[in-house]
Amino acid sequence: MVTITTTPSPHINRTPLAHRLVVDSPALGGRPAPSDPDSEVDDGPSTHRDEGEIGPGFWQNPLVDNDYTFAKVGDRYWYMGATSSWSFSRRVLALLGKRMPDAAPDPWHLPHEGAFRMQWTPLGAAETPDVSNLPPLDYAMYLLNTAKFYLGAVFYLIDEPSFVRHMRELYEDPVGKASSSRLWYAQYLLILAFGKAFVVSSGPQATAPPGVQYATRAMALLPDLSGLSPDSIHAIQALALAALYFQCLDMRLAAYQHIGQALRIGIVEGIYRHMPEDVVGADYSRRCNIVFWVVYTLDREFSALMGAPTSIRDEDITVKLPSNGDNSLDALNMTLHVRLSRLMARILTTVYGVGKEFDGSLVPNTQSILRDLARLSRDLTALLDTHFQGSVSRASRMALRLILSYHHCVVLTTRPLVMCALHMHIEHSDMRQSHTVTLTPPVASLLQSCVDSAQTVLRTLRVLGDEDLLEAFLPFQLEDAFSSAFLLHLIRVISPSLIQDDTWCENITSVLDKMISKGSLVAPLRKLELSRLEHIMSALTPPAEEPPTPPPSSANPHHHHGHEHGSFLDQMEEAGWDIFDTGCMGGLSPQALLDLAERLDVEDLIQSVDSDEVHRR
Structure with missing residues (x-):
């Protein structure tokens, strides 16, 4: 001994x-x-x-x-x-x-x-999304608020006023709205899936998470790798929510790949760079700022969980921190999450660094x-x-x-x-x-x-x-x-x-x-x-x-x-x-x-x- x-x-x-x-x-x-x-x-x-x-x-x-x-x-x-x-x-x-x-x-x-393995068939561009068995609007609002409570900083991805407006349009014309706003509809389905998973206690004998049927539909609507989506911000948001859902099911590889795709669309769109308000408009600049930092923090966290190197260097990022110009509690909270993510990256590249210089x-x-x-x-x-x-x-x-x-x-x-x-x-x-x-x-x-x-x-x-x-x-x-x-x-x-x-x-x-x-x-x-x-x-x-x-x-x-x-x-x-x-x-x-x-x-x-x-x- x-x-x-x-x-x-x-x-x-x-x-x-x-x-x-x-x-x-x-x-x-x-x-x-x-x-x-x-x-x-x-x-x-x-x-x-x-x-x-x-x-x-x-x-x-x-x-x-x-x-x-x-x-x-x-x-x-x-x-x-x-x-x-x-x-x-x-x-x-x-x-x-x-x-x-x-x-x-x-x-x-x-x-x-x-834990669980999801399976789905991608929906073709000419196919109509499935809008059957959606919950009533008031219950959907309840699931939205439940998801907001549990998701915390990740929910910053969602522009809530715009999201609620889209929800009301969906319930006025389900097929038309789901067909014309496929990527938003994918987000909506994922929010329903998260909400159901948080609300329903399925017990120790559960074999599938509550609400997984909504998530499966959402995965079929996600953008593929063939090209850039015409609605890139909604694509990034949907991919980020999907990545988190995969991580919840212990599907670590799928989570890492989807958050990586979200980050790369953001890089192509340039949202990792500062977007001047006088050029792109205040609302769009603010929205891109928030979306980027949420994706950034998730990417860093999922990279660490996979044992993978970081996907983007901090030296290449010029977008301002959320707390720059905004002293709200949400902005301060998001900034500290960014700092924790950057510290995580430093740990990965120093304590876990590779090469002779780290001997x-x-x-x-x-x-x-x-x-x-x-x-x-x-x-x-x-x-x-x-x-x-x-x-x-x-x-x-x-x-x-x-x-x-x-x-x-x-x-x-x-x-x-x-x-x-x-x-x-x-x-x-x-x-x-x-x-x-x-x-x-x-x-x-x-x-x-x-x-x-x-x-x-x-x-x-x-x-x-x-x-x-x-x-x-x-x-x-x-x-x-x-x-x-x-x-x-x-x-x-x-x-x-x-x-x-x-x-x-x-x-x-x-x-x-x-x-x-x-x-x-x-x-x-x-x-x-x-x-x-x-x-x-x-x-x-x-x-x-x-x-x-x-x-x-x-x-x-x-x-x-x-x-x-x-x-x-x-x-x-x-x-x-x-x-x-x-x-x-x-x-x-x-x-x-x-x-x-x-x-x-x-x-x-x-x-x-x-x-x-x-x-x-």
Whole structure:
């Protein structure tokens, strides 16, 4: 049995987050530029430069290139994208499975792998769209408002006044309107499908999502790849909604392809460039701006889920941020989503970067992302303090979506380090070495930040589940829950002292069971994968051999900051909205993130490698 311990590290201060909002930095609108000094977080002097030894096992991201990059199933090879949670679970299960010859096969071999598979026949240009069995207008309006509530920022795609006008025209002349406005009609059908999926609780025995008949009709109306649609904005909107619907069904490839098609139509139309109002008109300029940023954020999110590179460089984008010239809450919300998407892209191109220039760059790139997270954390908290005062307001869907997305970025950033630690754990187990593998203070602190964010995600979702507000159809909360729980399962075995309590096990079980009871077709698959991981990890590390949590005075470097952070976790143990009253961001404060970044000093990395070379000789 191998025990991974941690060495003492300085106290990490978890001070309240700063009350500040900087969403219009020059680096965020259009062509990236050096950040405004006024919008930067004060890094302060480096006070930990002699404590940042990392260890050679954490120099390279093992998820970028290794033996598990391509997995063969039957006669087909599957590419395991570096940032994909699905691929990460496949890699881990494959790695652990090699150590257990008698282990059951990976769940992806099961015949029911995949949540649901839609089938349709494209409708020819001369064919009339099917308008049978549409709901009454008042019920359709109800489904529209339901979709608006659940879709959140994605609903910005829809110009609501225009959409409602089209709806009334449809009910006056169904065949004529559907034939003359096919792409709008496709959007309408998808909104009905989303609304039905949100309203109807189909139960755990469901085999198809409610409203799928509307979505199937919509897919038959989508533009093909043969040329440019005469109504490009409606084409982009329909493709984006279709992409999200595919993602809800765990049809990841279809989702990625359709959002990519939407983005490319936007590039051809030039909506990624600033469109002057005096040239194209104020309404059209505003509409294109909103549509582009929604497609942009979805493309970045789906790219990360696929483990694919980003489709457009930020350097080529000159369209203004939504908050430029519009100080509304919706504009500020959309701008923060854009910033989160750009941070996601930076994570993909740095922490998960490929090429010789990234050799030995894992921790330095993580250091850079920590600074970006600190800036974003301050701005996000300032928005919450300004517009979401009080526990009930902070529990709004808009606020929670931003908070959960932020913590998902933390999890994604630190995931490669967890994989590094897992490799070390397995290698020493194979060699039957009895001595412990030591996590140096900076690495232990990084893994602790991963634990904190993952636990915050799961407890937040547990509270939403208790209030019956979990998203059982949309993919975002399930992705947050699965990726967080998967890492916590690994860290519990790799370094048990980093997890102060196991309530997260109850939380993930409650969250998944609630989603399944509400008819989620994907949650059972994720629950199966987590069960498989837990079984393998328990066999690899028998409970009787698990090391006890080190006493506060010895091996646990996070006793002090864990105790302070515990106040937030303790608050979350009390059911109800009051958990969002204070400290709703959880995790490390902006200054603590910067302190941690300073400790990951490059000079110390060099010293670490030099000392390792001396040790080998």
